[in-house]
Amino acid sequence: MPSPTSSGGINLRPINILPPGNNTLTFTSSAAARRRGRSGSIVAVQEVGGGQEEFLDQSAFPNLNAGWVNGKGAWVIHPFLIFVGKVLVDSIPGMQQNLSWTIVNLGYMLISYFMFHYVTGVPFGSDSHGGAYDDLTLWEQIDEGAQYTPAKKWLVCTPIALFLISTHYTHYDPWAFAINFTALLFVLLAKLPQLHRQRLRFMPSARSHH
Amino acid sequence: MEDSALEPLFVFIAYSVSTIQRSFNALPGSAVIVRYVKSSHQNDPFRTILEAILVIFAIRTLLQSRTRSDTTGRHFIKFTANEIDELVDEWSPEPLVPSLNEAELADLASVPVTVGPPGPKPKLQSTGKTAINLASYNFAGLSGNDKVKDRAVSVLRNYGLGSCGPPGFYGTNDIHLDLERDIANFLGTEAAIIYSQGFSTISSVIPAFSKRGDIVIADRGASRSLRSTVRWYDHNDLNSLEEVMQSVAKEIKTKRWRLTRRFIVTEGIFENDGAMSDLPKLVELGRKYKYRLILDESFSFGTVGRTGRGLTELYNVPANQIDLIVGSLANTLAGCGGFCAGSRIAVNHQRINGTSFVFSAAMPGMLAMAASEGIQILTSTPSILSNLHTNIFTLRSILDKIDCITIPSHPASAIIHIQLRDPIEPAGNGLPTTARAVSRRPSNPTSLVPRDLVVFDIGAEEKLLQEVVDEALAQGILITRARRLRGQEALEPRPSIKIAASAAVSKKDTEKAASILKGILTKVLGKK
Numbered sequence: 001m002p003s004p005t006s007s008g009g010i011n012l013r014p015i016n017i018l019p020p021g022n023n024t025l026t027f028t029s030s031a032a033a034r035r036r037g038r039s040g041s042i043v044a045v046q047e048v049g050g051g052q053e054e055f056l057d058q059s060a061f062p063n064l065n066a067g068w069v070n071g072k073g074a075w076v077i078h079p080f081l082i083f084v085g086k087v088l089v090d091s092i093p094g095m096q097q098n099l100s101w102t103i104v105n106l107g108y109m110l111i112s113y114f115m116f117h118y119v120t121g122v123p124f125g126s127d128s129h130g131g132a133y134d135d136l137t138l139w140e141q142i143d144e145g146a147q148y149t150p151a152k153k154w155l156v157c158t159p160i161a162l163f164l165i166s167t168h169y170t171h172y173d174p175w176a177f178a179i180n181f182t183a184l185l186f187v188l189l190a191k192l193p194q195l196h197r198q199r200l201r202f203m204p205s206a207r208s209h210h
Numbered sequence: 211m212e213d214s215a216l217e218p219l220f221v222f223i224a225y226s227v228s229t230i231q232r233s234f235n236a237l238p239g240s241a242v243i244v245r246y247v248k249s250s251h252q253n254d255p256f257r258t259i260l261e262a263i264l265v266i267f268a269i270r271t272l273l274q275s276r277t278r279s280d281t282t283g284r285h286f287i288k289f290t291a292n293e294i295d296e297l298v299d300e301w302s303p304e305p306l307v308p309s310l311n312e313a314e315l316a317d318l319a320s321v322p323v324t325v326g327p328p329g330p331k332p333k334l335q336s337t338g339k340t341a342i343n344l345a346s347y348n349f350a351g352l353s354g355n356d357k358v359k360d361r362a363v364s365v366l367r368n369y370g371l372g373s374c375g376p377p378g379f380y381g382t383n384d385i386h387l388d389l390e391r392d393i394a395n396f397l398g399t400e401a402a403i404i405y406s407q408g409f410s411t412i413s414s415v416i417p418a419f420s421k422r423g424d425i426v427i428a429d430r431g432a433s434r435s436l437r438s439t440v441r442w443y444d445h446n447d448l449n450s451l452e453e454v455m456q457s458v459a460k461e462i463k464t465k466r467w468r469l470t471r472r473f474i475v476t477e478g479i480f481e482n483d484g485a486m487s488d489l490p491k492l493v494e495l496g497r498k499y500k501y502r503l504i505l506d507e508s509f510s511f512g513t514v515g516r517t518g519r520g521l522t523e524l525y526n527v528p529a530n531q532i533d534l535i536v537g538s539l540a541n542t543l544a545g546c547g548g549f550c551a552g553s554r555i556a557v558n559h560q561r562i563n564g565t566s567f568v569f570s571a572a573m574p575g576m577l578a579m580a581a582s583e584g585i586q587i588l589t590s591t592p593s594i595l596s597n598l599h600t601n602i603f604t605l606r607s608i609l610d611k612i613d614c615i616t617i618p619s620h621p622a623s624a625i626i627h628i629q630l631r632d633p634i635e636p637a638g639n640g641l642p643t644t645a646r647a648v649s650r651r652p653s654n655p656t657s658l659v660p661r662d663l664v665v666f667d668i669g670a671e672e673k674l675l676q677e678v679v680d681e682a683l684a685q686g687i688l689i690t691r692a693r694r695l696r697g698q699e700a701l702e703p704r705p706s707i708k709i710a711a712s713a714a715v716s717k718k719d720t721e722k723a724a725s726i727l728k729g730i731l732t733k734v735l736g737k738k
Contacts, residue, residue, distance in 0.1 A: 053422075057422075058280075130421050130422050131421060131422040132422070134422075134423070143279060144279035144280055145279050145280030146276055146278060146279035147274075147276070147277040148271065148275060148277060149276050153271055153272055153274075156268065156271050157268050160268045161268075164261060164264065168250065172250065172257065174254075177257060184264075188267075193277070197280075
């Protein structure tokens, strides 16, 4: 009996059946990286989460994870928490104003950076979006990715205002200024519209999966 | 001279500066600002400039207007009025049905017309004589079965015709539940769910379980497009499957993917060429690497095994070891629609998450009863399937001896694909003509197209096969080419003649048909 050949005779038509977006990006860049070996650059900027399917899934339901920044009291809570934090830090015996303001400033920058720019995805209800937000940080999820919305403007101005107040009250000590300014710079860079859905990768060898 | 030319400029600058100063001092609170800036400056101009830049940045951010969001504005192209006018002028309406070209007209003319009810020996309209029907899917001979017809008519009188709704929304009645129970009992699984359209069954089942981030390893002979990460293994080659699974395991470890669901998707008997999967080895590989198995038994359910239970009966594998068995009731049981059988949890999940179950109308009650009756007949008269297997064996024993063709189908498969042994290379294409070369390196799993592609001329091969079909029709045998919609897939299956063996055709007729076919094939293809 004739046995079937392993490559059973197939004709190739020049039709692109892969949807544009993530699939081809993964294929070409990882294949290219495999051909080249490890990429020579130290820092690379890569885009995440832009496929057509992601947009379709995102527009299926409102994003409860990111909707609260527009809600009642979500803006006032920032100066309120800063005030409470300052009071708590001041209550430590032996605390000087310099140090106290620096701690409050750095603490706010750190916590807001972690919450808005480091953690990705939606922590609940994985069925409603099917993982469409898994690559997006909270900042990128706010207002469905529109830039210069009221919530985003407030969230940009708050760290700047906190920084200016803290430098005023530390009597412009140069070291405190330098530390606070660096922290502010990190936070502001992450909020730039040019870095929307871009990731800085250090020593990229091959594109990571999702 | 330069002095006098530049003097009006200096005067103008001095005047404008003093105007700005005066107007600034006139503003309320300007003195406070000036005093504050002076006291905070503290001989550090660099810092002051930085703070001034920050303030300007904040004001600029506040003044910017809102941009479009990702989901709505991204694909919106702005045309100018001129461009819109140009495009409107250029546009000319296409006909709703474009006229057929020569090849398509020939294709249309080659379809034979039969008179009367379908069956194993229909009457041809062109010649008026009867022909042996080896083209229709009538594997168990249930088409036109009187018992099935009577039951269906009684259901039609009692229940009416349509189901009037999706199965989840008043469209289910006791006949559907009985059919689901019958299928589950027949196959030996816990439960089954029925879908009303056979073609949309598998495309509802897979997305119900495999979400974004899950991994699907599919056979290259069965291509579907999915949102999950898809890897391909060579058609019906389980060594290639194991290699792909190992490469996926390595990828998971090196890139630290999250733990997600993993699936193998393959068909029991492949529609494109009739090859059969090795089920025990598939199950063993699935266990070893922790993959769930989705088996599409569209053509093996009702034709393979002693009583037609499919691959599980043939290989003696318990059906609960396969996670999802998907099948078609339209191909083999003369009903309509499809089913998915598996564990109770998997089946109940599809009642909400199977898109075709939720959004399509339920199948008509009489067709569900026809399918139930078909299963009943299959279990009560095992002689039907032994007739079918005898016919398959007869056909293969005669057709396998022919030199000029190759048959890629499994010996137990009820659909027999006949392909040309030597592929006709496309003329003037410049592609390599190594028809038999097999690459020693494995194909790239991320690409649908395998590493070694055999190219052939679809048009020429189909024309040659159509000659065989026409000649067979003239001699009283009804066979057909495998009809495909070309240009829709990246991997086109090879043109072939598809013979569907049937238990309704007697052994004598099958032998006669096979020997006539052998004569025609050697005559037409031998002189090529």
